[in-house]
Amino acid sequence: MPFPTPDDTAETYWNGFYRSLDRSVDSPPGPNALLVEEVGPLSPGTALDLGCGFGGDAIWLATQGWRVTAVDVSGAALERAGEYAARADVAERIDWQRHDLTATFPAGTHDLVCAQFLHSPMERPGQRDAILRRALDAVAPGGSLLVTGHTGIPDSMKDTPFDVHLPTTTELRAALRPDPAVWSTVTERAATREATGPDGRSFTHRDMMLRLVRTQAYA
Ligand SMILES: C[S@@+](CC[C@H](N)C(=O)[O-])C[C@H]1O[C@@H](n2cnc3c(N)ncnc32)[C@H](O)[C@@H]1O
Structure with missing residues (x-):
């Protein structure tokens, strides 16, 4: 991943990142395994995917x-995502919206609000926590907030621009401060997975997953 320049905003940084990816690899990315594992058994409803x-x-x-x-x-990412959705014949089921979530947030409530690896080298301290606290308000009664994230950068990727804190589930729950009268924690765990870097060396990703369910509406 490139390092941000002093003039970059989140939008210019991520547009540059997505435009730099090899267009010859023109197939949609598969879903994150942790999402599939956690959401697969749920009944479908409305979902909000952040980042x-x-x-x-x-x-x-x-x-x-x-x-x-x-x-x-990133408008560049959304444009490509829209093409992939059309190819998968699900375009009419997805509303793509561009937001810098540090500034604006989509309207409405949803049965599932999820954020998979919402990490950014442009992130300032506290911004991700604030987005995820706002995400709690977007969960409908009976619905879930699902967050997956990295808890560490593997040694073989130490030259990435990510010098932001990557919280554990305990740290994330402390930052979100979910009211125990309203929220119950249904999944909280660490996960590791093996991957292969661009240099062909294998390394271990250390990840986390937290799912909170809104057991009742706020008064
Ligand atoms: C590490 S990528 C993860 C992408 C995808 N969720 C996944 O798991 O492959 C982080 C994503 O968050 C988006 N992002 C970063 N900061 C953002 C912000 N402030 N508002 C909205 N999206 C943001 C980036 O454009 C990028 O697509």
């Missing part, structure tokens, strides 16, 4: 019967 990138998760959700609002700061 959707090329739309792998949003498209998978739509193919499972969810009606999806998918958000990203």
Whole structure:
């Protein structure tokens, strides 16, 4: 990943990142395994995907019967995600919206609000927590907030621009402060997965997953 320049905003940084990716690899990314594992057993409803990138998760959700609002700061990513959704024949089930989530947030409430690896080298301290606290308000009664994220950068990727804090589930729950009268934690765990870097070396990703369910509406 490129390092941000002093003039970059989140939008210019991520547009530059997505436009730099090899267009010859022109197939939609698959969904994140943790999302599939956690959401697969749920009954479809409405979903909001925060930081959707090329739309792998949003498209998978739509193919499972969810009606999806998918958000990203990068218009370049959303344009490509829209093409992939059309090819998967789920375009009418996904509303793509461009937001810088540090500034604006989509309207409405949803049965599932999810954020998979919503990490950014442009992130300022506290911004991700604030987005995810706002996300709690977007969960409908009986619905879920699902967050997956990295908890560490593998040694073989130490030259990435990510010098932001990558919280554990305990740290994230402390930042979100979910009211125990309203929220119950149904899944909270660490996960590791093996991957192969661009240099062919294998490394281990250390990830986390937290799912909170809104057991009742706020008064
Ligand atoms: C590490 S990527 C993860 C993409 C996708 N969720 C996945 O799991 O492959 C982070 C995504 O968040 C988006 N993003 C970063 N900061 C954002 C912000 N402030 N508002 C909206 N989207 C943002 C980026 O454009 C990027 O698509």
